[in-house]
Amino acid sequence: MRIWRFVLKEILYRKLGFLLGVISIAAAVGALVGAFTMLKAHDIHTEGILEEASAQIEATMADLNEDMRKATLRLGFNVVILPAEQDLGDWYTEDYGTKCMPEDYVHKLAQSTIVTVKHLLPSLQQKIKWPETKRTIILVGTRGEVPNMHSSPVQPLIQPVPEGTIVLGHELHQSLELSEGDSVRLMGTEFTVHKCHEERGSKDDITAWIHLSQAQKLLDKEGQINAILALECACAWADVDKVRSEIMTILPDTQVVEKGGQALARAEARVSAKEAQVAALEQDKQNRTWLRTSRESFASRLVVIVMAASLIWIGFLAFSNVRERRSEIGILRAIGFRAGQILAIFVSKAVVMGLLGGLVGIAAGLYTGITIGANVDQMQAGAVTLSNVADLRLAILAVVLAPFLCVVASWIPSMIAAGQDPADILQQE
Amino acid sequence: MLELKQISKIFSGPQGPVRVLSESCLSVKPGEFVAVHGPSGCGKSTMLLIAGGLLAPGKGKVLIDGQDPYKMAPNQRCGFRAGKLGFVFQQFHLVPYLTVLENVLTIATVNRIENPSRRAKELISHFSLDHRMNHLPSQLSTGERQRVALARALFNNPKLILADEPTGNLDEKNAAMVFEYLAEFTANGGAVLVVTHDVKAAKYAHRTVHLKDGKVVQES
Ligand SMILES: Nc1ncnc2c1ncn2[C@@H]1O[C@H](COP(=O)(O)OP(=O)(O)O)[C@@H](O)[C@H]1O
Numbered sequence: 138m139r140i141w142r143f144v145l146k147e148i149l150y151r152k153l154g155f156l157l158g159v160i161s162i163a164a165a166v167g168a169l170v171g172a173f174t175m176l177k178a179h180d181i182h183t184e185g186i187l188e189e190a191s192a193q194i195e196a197t198m199a200d201l202n203e204d205m206r207k208a209t210l211r212l213g214f215n216v217v218i219l220p221a222e223q224d225l226g227d228w229y230t231e232d233y234g235t236k237c238m239p240e241d242y243v244h245k246l247a248q249s250t251i252v253t254v255k256h257l258l259p260s261l262q263q264k265i266k267w268p269e270t271k272r273t274i275i276l277v278g279t280r281g282e283v284p285n286m287h288s289s290p291v292q293p294l295i296q297p298v299p300e301g302t303i304v305l306g307h308e309l310h311q312s313l314e315l316s317e318g319d320s321v322r323l324m325g326t327e328f329t330v331h332k333c334h335e336e337r338g339s340k341d342d343i344t345a346w347i348h349l350s351q352a353q354k355l356l357d358k359e360g361q362i363n364a365i366l367a368l369e370c371a372c373a374w375a376d377v378d379k380v381r382s383e384i385m386t387i388l389p390d391t392q393v394v395e396k397g398g399q400a401l402a403r404a405e406a407r408v409s410a411k412e413a414q415v416a417a418l419e420q421d422k423q424n425r426t427w428l429r430t431s432r433e434s435f436a437s438r439l440v441v442i443v444m445a446a447s448l449i450w451i452g453f454l455a456f457s458n459v460r461e462r463r464s465e466i467g468i469l470r471a472i473g474f475r476a477g478q479i480l481a482i483f484v485s486k487a488v489v490m491g492l493l494g495g496l497v498g499i500a501a502g503l504y505t506g507i508t509i510g511a512n513v514d515q516m517q518a519g520a521v522t523l524s525n526v527a528d529l530r531l532a533i534l535a536v537v538l539a540p541f542l543c544v545v546a547s548w549i550p551s552m553i554a555a556g557q558d559p560a561d562i563l564q565q566e
Numbered sequence: 567m568l569e570l571k572q573i574s575k576i577f578s579g580p581q582g583p584v585r586v587l588s589e590s591c592l593s594v595k596p597g598e599f600v601a602v603h604g605p606s607g608c609g610k611s612t613m614l615l616i617a618g619g620l621l622a623p624g625k626g627k628v629l630i631d632g633q634d635p636y637k638m639a640p641n642q643r644c645g646f647r648a649g650k651l652g653f654v655f656q657q658f659h660l661v662p663y664l665t666v667l668e669n670v671l672t673i674a675t676v677n678r679i680e681n682p683s684r685r686a687k688e689l690i691s692h693f694s695l696d697h698r699m700n701h702l703p704s705q706l707s708t709g710e711r712q713r714v715a716l717a718r719a720l721f722n723n724p725k726l727i728l729a730d731e732p733t734g735n736l737d738e739k740n741a742a743m744v745f746e747y748l749a750e751f752t753a754n755g756g757a758v759l760v761v762t763h764d765v766k767a768a769k770y771a772h773r774t775v776h777l778k779d780g781k782v783v784q785e786s
């Protein structure tokens with residue numbers, strides 16, 4: 138007969154006490170594992186929330202970017218680059234420049250490392266008397282966008298006006314009864330109507346657009362332009378001064394005039410929208426951190442209380458087990474069992490109790506941790522699974538820790554058992 | 567086999583020291599059955615525990631098979647008891663969760679014994695407990711329980727059996743049976759010391775002594 142036989146037989150004989158001990162240690166281990174699992178579920182949920190929020194911000198920003206692009210297109214460019222000697226008073230009253238600068242400036246700007254300006258549109262504008270129709274119009278020579286060499290290629294914002302064609306503002310094509318495909322003469326040159334604009338309620342309604350090179354020829358200003366319209370790039374659209382200073386360093390004899398304030402406002406709104414969303418995300422993060430801290434402290438308090446209660450309870454159970462087994466201890470010692478062997482019987486029982494309790498506790502802890510973790514955070518089923526919260530190290534710790542705690546809790550009663558004097562027991566008859 | 571020389575024992579009770587034994591002498595030879603009589607509380611159990619190496623006397627000397635157990639280290643004394651002695655008590659002291667067979671085998675945990683289960687079964691047969699072999703003590707009558715205790719005490723082939731009121735909880739028939747078994751043990755060369763107030767023990771004992779005022783008084 139080996140010691141373990143005494144241990145197992147006694148456990149089977151006094152099942153209730155043993156089960157109470159197992160439940161108690163299972164509760165302690167369960168609380169520990171459950172707390173860890175719940176916190177892990179919390180972390181997984183937090184990750185999910187923040188990822189979702191980031192993705193949402195990105196999606197919103199992409200939408201806003203597209204809106205911005207379209208809006209800016211409709212509203213006009215954000216800055217106008219004019220020759221330095223251009224009188225701004227004239228420019229504002231006439232709505233077009235009278236001074237010229239070389240067309241080459243556009244290329245200079247396009248080839249520079251300037252990144253704040255993404256879209257460049259050179260133009261030559263002049264108020265003229267349309268000799269053939271006796272109308273005063275604004276003639277605009279344009280040739281579409283000059284791509285900036287240093288930024289990613291973007292779809293041209295302005296459809297260029299092909300050579301030999303003309304685009305007419307609303308008032309012009311209405312009064313002249315012209316529609317797309319018709320022919321019309323302008324200063325002796327034949328043009329095909331390429332497009333008729335809708336009413337815009339601005340000077341655009343009395344504007345005619347032709348290709349830049351043809352305008353230069355007709356107005357006798359070859360190689361000359363009087364304005365470069367620039368659409369700022371996404372990263373600096375909010376900072377007009379930065380754009381201005383960048384342009385001025387490349388083209389010193391120019392001046393930069395802010396235009397399209399509405400677009401700017403939009404852009405600024407977009408910035409603040411992003412800032413608000415980022416702040417909300419930050420707030421979310423902080424909330425989750427705070428929640429985590431409070432859950433952690435609750436869990437740790439709970440674990441400590443449950444563990445302490447469990448240890449006391451196991452100690453009590455062990456103590457009453459020792460009392461119950463006095464007669465057994467007395468006779469075994471009389472027969473020749475050494476004190477160490479009596480200790481071994483009681484300690485082995487604690488180890489068995491701890492192991493069993495530990496295993497039950499791990500299962501119970503994982504189950505409750507997952508359930509509570511999912512319920513508290515209202516996560517959809519499957520978000521927290523056994524495989525993503527189960528921690529092998531934690532399980533090993535629990536399996537080692539539980540018997541250890543059990544032995545610690547029943548150590549004093551076991552020592553009392555081992556130290557009992559058989560004479561004391563056997564004399565009580 | 568057993569020699570108690572000038573044994574004194576004083577317990578420190580709540581109302582001061584209680585002198586239980588004073589210079590008691592007693593010897594039991596191999597093959598001898600000695601009964602110690604005396605009223606309750608006169609120190610019989612104390613004497614038996616001292617003789618069994620379980621309670622150190624205050625004064626005097628104990629020799630079992632020529633050796634003084636109280637001169638041994640505690641663990642050595644345990645081994646000594648396991649090898650030489652058998653105990654029987656009024657309360658049987660069977661291990662409640664072990665079967666009859668396992669109770670008899672208990673000493674095999676601490677003492678090497680040739681072919682333990684065969685020996686245990688032989689003893690169980692000898693005490694007419696075959697049909698009870700796999701029963702728990704709680705399922706047995708008191709007479710059967712004491713027979714299990716006797717079987718357990720004999721299991722390690724002891725030289726001396728110490729019995730404390732072995733018939734205290736038994737009816738006459740079972741009490742007689744216990745004394746007969748003990749007498750049989752002495753017939754085979756074993757030594758028996760029974761402390762009891764059961765006068766029937768005298769019928770089986772070679773020698774009956776009285777314990778009076780802490781002293782052994784020879785009788786027959
Ligand atoms: N450990 C002890 N401490 C104090 N007094 C004890 C102790 N053990 C026994 N006694 C006392 O010693 C006396 C003899 O006890 P015991 O040997 O059990 O008597 P018996 O077995 O003859 O009835 C009793 O009065 C008892 O109260």
Ligand SMILES: [Mg+2]
Nearest residue numbers: 564566610611
């Ligand atoms: Mg007594």
